[in-house]
Amino acid sequence: MRRIEPRLQRKLLAWLLGPLLLLLALDTATAYFVSLRFANLAYDRALHEIAREIVLHAKPGEGRPRMELSDAAANVLLTDAQDRLYYRVDATDGTLLGGDAELPAPGVLRGRIEPRFRDVELHGEEVRLVSARMPIKTTPGAPEVHVQVAETLHKRTRLAWEMVVSTVLPQLLLIVMATAVVWFGVSRGLQPLQRLRDALANRSHLDLSAIDTHDVPGEVRPLVDEVNELMGRLGTTFDFQNRFVADAAHQLKTPVSGLKAQIELALRETDPERVKHSLAQLYISADRLSRLVRQLLSLARNEPNALDKVQLQPLDLNAFALEVSMDWVPHAIKRSIDLGFEGTDDEPLVIDADRDRLRELINNLIDNAIRYSQPGGRVTVRTGRSADQQVRLAISDDGPSIPVAERQRIFERFHRLLGNQEDGSGLGLAIVSEIATLHGAEITLEEDVDGVGNTFSVFFHSRED
Ligand SMILES: Nc1ncnc2c1ncn2[C@@H]1O[C@H](COP(=O)(O)OP(=O)(O)O)[C@@H](O)[C@H]1O
Ligand SMILES: [Mg+2]
CATH class of the missing domain: 3.30.565.10 (Histidine kinase-like ATPase, C-terminal domain)
Incomplete structure (x- = not known):
């Protein structure tokens, strides 16, 4: 037996999964941006800390300060397991004191500024840059320098993605479960229809009894009721046709046996006069029979569906x-x-x-x-x-x-x-x-x-x- 094509099931799933997956995609995107913000918050503070450490290596000189940061010390400060770091220190008059000249020049600085964080491009890749102005020693009146530290984005994006995965994965799991539940529920819900179909398919073409509406779902009930109603009407029509055929056969039987009897009688006759008389009788009977047949044909011809x-x-x-x-x-x-x-x-x-x-x-x-x-x-x-x-x-x-x-x-x-x-x-x-x-x-x-x-x-x- 062929199963009902799970078209309804597929449609329902498409309607459910489509919007859910779209939502999931939107959710993933927002989660990523939010996570990145938090990752930046955490790592920016560390970056600012490094900038402070670097400034500790600036010493007051004649005119402007000078950097005393050895390569070894720089290595310790700027080494990271996942990212590459760069620095640059400038005097307040814009002179480069040390570090990577590729970092953006700060220009001439006025007034005290808060540390500033932004994404810029450096050596062909995106980096996070902190720039700040700070005094070289904590004593009042000490000269200031402008310091910048940049860091590639690997650990930030990695952290953001880890956070995204940990929030989105349970949602994905939920969708998979919902899908399974819907699939199962719908196929269970369709079972009565399948049974209905089987019952109809196994039915004899002569069986016009009403379909059992016992476990038919409410939604399909009116349809089944209509079919039952139609079966009832068909049954009446069949009965009528059957009775008509029986009646017609009965009506034909009498004149046909009459004809036969008359023929037998005529065959036994020897007197030509009497044979002729029998034939005349036979003609009348045959005429009656042909009228009956004509009327039956006429009935069939004028059936209401001959319209x-x-x-x-x-x-x-x-x-x-x-x-x-x-x-x-x-x-x-x-x-x-x-x-x-x-x-x-x-x-x-x-x-x-x-x-x-x-x-x-x-x-x-x-x-x-x-x-x-x-x-x-x-x-x-x-x-x-x-x-x-x-x-x-x-x-x-x-x-x-x-x-x-x-x-x-x-x-x-x-x-x-x-x-x-x-x-x-x-x-x-x-x-x-x-x-x-x-x-x-x-x-x-x-x-x-x-x-x-x-x-x-x-x-x-x-x-x-
Ligand atoms: N004009 C009529 N006067 C009296 N009875 C009639 C008349 N027309 C029909 N009938 C009655 O109705 C019956 C059915 O008529 P009908 O269908 O023409 O069949 P049939 O004439 O073959 O008997 C007739 O048998 C007759 O009893
Ligand atoms: Mg008549």
Whole structure:
């Protein structure tokens, strides 16, 4: 089983580690500068001390003082394990008395000045320089000299770095630990999702039962609830389809076994007259069967999800309903039914419709009206506008009214009224209903004003021009 890609984990870590590492970098930089300041404070004092020691080797002379610092003494004073040191001593009039002339000349000095510390360049590298003016002897009135001592920066930077490492290292450790905790926590948190995934992956494609929401985290719960809801709806649809297939098979079974029986009978006949009669019967049965098959196909063709295959085009319902009704006149005459049409004279009633499907809808309604009313009855096809400017098509008969309790159910597939002697499968009105839905139209069923008969009305949206 594949694991859930730890994308969430990685994202979280990136969000956490990015800012933390940036903070750490900032912290390292500040720590370095602060540490360097403290290192300077400590070592500057020592540097000033050396300057004092050097001045002890200046003696008063004629005019200006002179330096009596032997190389050996200078070595002792200026030797350091890590850094190189330099000195320079000048008289107050600016004359170099001793030391390294490369150090900056102090110029002519006036007044007493405090020791001054700064970073300068010497012999191509950075050095820390102290410059001070001090008397050569502690007796009052003794001449003064200007002294400078410089030192390379090795031990200062080293100390600063040692201090930085000791503060930053624990922080780094903390970040590493936080990362591990987050990684572990998130993977634990994602475990229920992984289980959910496994449960779904191992499921049979026929199993539409609800997913167990028992240990689903709250954040994912609405999603799982929606999926469960969808499963429920799918289950209903599956049941419906299964029932439909079973019903359809059952409906086909009877005429097919009838056909077989008739054929067997016909095969046994020897009298050509009787064979002919059997064949005529067979033709009727086959015709019935083919009608049933056509209706089943029509149902499949007009499923609500066939919407994108329907091509609605402007059509004058008034003229079209008259045209379709005319085709039924011979059949109505045969059944002694008075078939009438009441239209809007010449005012066109334009709607968006699929011609073939609309013809099927009207055919089914007229067929029912003629089929289920008694000989001598009246069937009327009407077109017009309703009060709210919708286009109305109504087919009325004066046969027995459909009981109110049945008015919904007769639109269901295979549903027929009890005691029905007429041929039929119960699919006609289901097809009518689907076609109406494809046209965005609504169907109503009422009895006639005088309380008998049935009026099926279909309300279409009027086409806006
Ligand atoms: N105009 C009508 N008058 C009386 N009953 C009707 C009428 N139209 C439909 N019905 C009843 O509704 C049932 C379903 O009609 P339909 O779906 O067209 O199927 P079928 O006509 O194949 O039985 C019919 O069997 C009939 O009992
Ligand atoms: Mg019918």
